[in-house]
Amino acid sequence: MTVSYAEIREASVGAFSEGCGTRVVLDHIMSKWGVLVLASLSDGTRRWGELRRDVGGISEKMLATTLRTLSADGLVHRESFPAVPPHVEYSLTPLGRDLMERMLPLVEWVAEHADGMLGRDPV
Amino acid sequence: MTVSYAEIREASVGAFSEGCGTRVVLDHIMSKWGVLVLASLSDGTRRWGELRRDVGGISEKMLATTLRTLSADGLVHRESFPAVPPHVEYSLTPLGRDLMERMLPLVEWVAEHADGMLGRDPV
């Protein structure tokens, strides 16, 4: 393991305490829908309707909430083109791309191992 | 970016659909408490009470639930030593250590960037 959890905690003093910034951001990006929206955007710019289809099962409410949160965190960029009908594009910011570089390997690992790990007895 | 989301989806057909194994496991390990429990265990074996203190703010109920889930997924190993008073140790399985190798870089990145990202306006 390259970096230990203890070293991470030491490096950023005060992190991981209740309600700290690190925990808040972790909750945003590791949330049920946050991961999937970020993953979808990591493939490129998406419109609202495309995201809605691409992230199967998400409701309009949760898509709106998730996009607002990730936007406020500076991970997602929203660009609206004045036109009728409206045209809005979502994409990752540089910060968001930096994040996904760390997150995609994890998602890949889960996709590879998930089916073997469910429903079996504790080791 | 080493691997694209599209490539991951292609490699594991059927993943990321509603209720699929990948999504279920993602929910377990990316959950509010799952991440913190796994991170704590990545530093080494912990007893129940140690986890309770180390993961500040977790209730007994959520600690129990989280440990059972991660255990059933084969990520956490539970070993109880017959003694009075009881002595139980939790640790990562090889699978769990493999997972944390991918997750810790992400956690480290968040700890480093979190404080700069909160409460600011959308980009």
Add this chain to the structure above:
DNA sequence: CTGTATCCAATTCGATACTG
């Protein structure tokens, strides 16, 4: 097309009390 507003159901979660 791109959302917002509202209501209601389901789930999560925490506090407390209690057991082996």
Add this chain to the structure above:
DNA sequence: CAGTATCGAATTGGATACAG
């Protein structure tokens, strides 16, 4: 020490309707 059981509060989440 290491949990389980139970209850109620709080949050999340989905369906629907509607607005710009």
